[in-house]
Amino acid sequence: MKRKYVVIGIIVLVLIVAAGFAGRYIYKERYSDEMKKSLVITNGATTKFKAIGIAWKNNVVLQKTNKKDYFIPKILEIEESKVRLVALTEDNKLLKSDEFLFEQKLVDPDKPREVTIKNVMNQKLILNVVTGKSDIKVLKMPKEYKWEYTDRITGGNQFIKVLFKAKTKYAYEVTLHGKGGKHGYSGKTEGGKEAVVEWERPADNLQNSWVRLIKK
Secondary structure, three states: HHHHHHHHHHHHHHHHHHHHHHHHHHHHHHHOOOOOOEEEEEEEEEEOEEEEEEOOOEEEEEEEEEOOEEEEEEHHOOOOOEEEEEEEEEOOEEEEEEEEEEEEEEEOOOOOOEEEEEEEEEOOOEEEEOOOOOOOOOOOOOOOOEEEEEEEEOOOOEEEEEEEEOOOOOEEEEEEHHHHOOOOEEOOOOOOOEEEEEOOOOOOOOOEEEEEEEEO
C-alpha cells in the first residue's frame, strides 16, 4: 500500500512539473516581447554607433534601438550565405567589415548565429569570427534622412510609431518591433517619401526598428 502511495506521489509531482513548464512556455509565447533572431550582434568596441546591421548585394539593413541589444530578426527573411557587418557612427559614417558566413538555416533553429565587433581599425569593423575579402559593394547611407519615433496613448494602450524618410535614389522599408514580439511593416517606399509604421509598444519603453535600403 505504501508503495502505491509513493508511485502516485511521483506521478503527481511529474504532472505538476510538466504543468509548470507548459505554463511558462504559454506565458512566454503569449506575453513575451522577444522576437526570433537569425543573428545577434554585440558591440564590443569603444566606438558608439547610431545603428548596426548587415549588407549584401544591393541591400543594407540597419537597426536603431534605445537599448544595447542588436540583432537581425528572422521575420526579415534574409537568405544570404555571406554578408558584411555595417555600423553607422555618430557623424553618419557607415563602417564595414569583411564578409562572414550568415547561415539562415542553422543546425539549431532556436539558437541564432552570434558575432561581436571587437574594435575599429582604419575605419574598418574587426569581428570575432572568420572573415574574408568581399566583393559586396555596400550601399551608401543617405546624407539627408529622418529616422524618428513618436508615441501616443489611445484607450489606455500605448502605441509607438516609427518614420523613415531619406533623400536617396534607393527604395527603402521599415520594420517596427511591437508588443508580444509582433512586428509592423511599412512596405517598400520610394526615396523621398515617408515610410511609416505603428504598433502597440513593447515593455521597458523599447524603441526598436530596422530600415532596409534597396538598390532598384
